[in-house]
Amino acid sequence: MACKRTWIRDHLSRDGNHLLVEVDPDYLKDRFNHQGILADVSEKVMKAHGTTHEAAMKIILDVRPPKNATQMEKDSAEFFYGMLHARWATTTMGIKQYREKWYNGYFGVCPKLRCGSNLIPIGPDSDPGLSKVKLYCYRCNDLFHCENSELDSAYFGPNLPQMLRMMSPKEPFSRVVYFTEKIKPHYIVDEYDQLVNPKNQVKRVASSIRPQISVNGAGLGNLCRKPESGSEEL
Numbered sequence: 001m002a003c004k005r006t007w008i009r010d011h012l013s014r015d016g017n018h019l020l021v022e023v024d025p026d027y028l029k030d031r032f033n034h035q036g037i038l039a040d041v042s043e044k045v046m047k048a049h050g051t052t053h054e055a056a057m058k059i060i061l062d063v064r065p066p067k068n069a070t071q072m073e074k075d076s077a078e079f080f081y082g083m084l085h086a087r088w089a090t091t092t093m094g095i096k097q098y099r100e101k102w103y104n105g106y107f108g109v110c111p112k113l114r115c116g117s118n119l120i121p122i123g124p125d126s127d128p129g130l131s132k133v134k135l136y137c138y139r140c141n142d143l144f145h146c147e148n149s150e151l152d153s154a155y156f157g158p159n160l161p162q163m164l165r166m167m168s169p170k171e172p173f174s175r176v177v178y179f180t181e182k183i184k185p186h187y188i189v190d191e192y193d194q195l196v197n198p199k200n201q202v203k204r205v206a207s208s209i210r211p212q213i214s215v216n217g218a219g220l221g222n223l224c225r226k227p228e229s230g231s232e233e234l
């Protein structure tokens with residue numbers, strides 16, 4: 001039997017929304033879960049979404065078709081789904097969904113040389129409008145930019161990786177896939193915290209404390225750390 005088409009599934013299938021999981025409609029309907037959702041937002045966010053909560057929820061729950069809604073109401077639907085998603089993600093069911101995806105490497109692997117552990121989304125800021133979603137490596141304890149998603153950090157929150165770890169105490173959180181030519185890092189961060197394209201990357205920093213390791217002529221292992229003061233670029 002074909003899956004029923006819903007606003008939520010359409011939303012998740014859009015580019016960049018693959019980091020989200022499907023929130024249970026019953027959770028979205030429960031008004032208790034909406035308590036204080038706009039309590040700490042900025043004036044700008046309040047102005048954009050403060051009056052469209054009801055209309056947005058009707059769109060999310062397929063009570064009202066999006067084609068009959070204004071652009072502001074459609075934007076609010078994405079916003080409120082994201083904010084409720086952050087709460088859902090740390091519930092037992094949300095963690096279960098994230099655990100399965102993380103375990104299978106759905107969110108990608110750590111680009112650091114000799115790591116390759118599976119990554120998980122994290123939102124460094126729990127307030128909307130401050131930053132974008134990042135990806136976290138349990139093994140390196142590092143955050144990476146996600147080049148294929150512009151979702152707001154607040155749609156995930158800062159506690160997701162820790163909750164997953166707490167609720168899966170027997171899980172080996174350093175799943176290691178050693179770097180091979182088959183693993184292509186598609187998002188790496190240079191020493192100025194800028195996203196760089198690994199195809200164009202050249203040798204950068206030969207740190208005095210870390211040996212320079214080259215793979216196929218590119219020193220990818222040094223790109224995720226800021227250089228020590230006084231170190232020289234090659």
Ligand SMILES: [Zn+2]
Nearest residue numbers: 110115137140
């Ligand atoms: Zn790593």
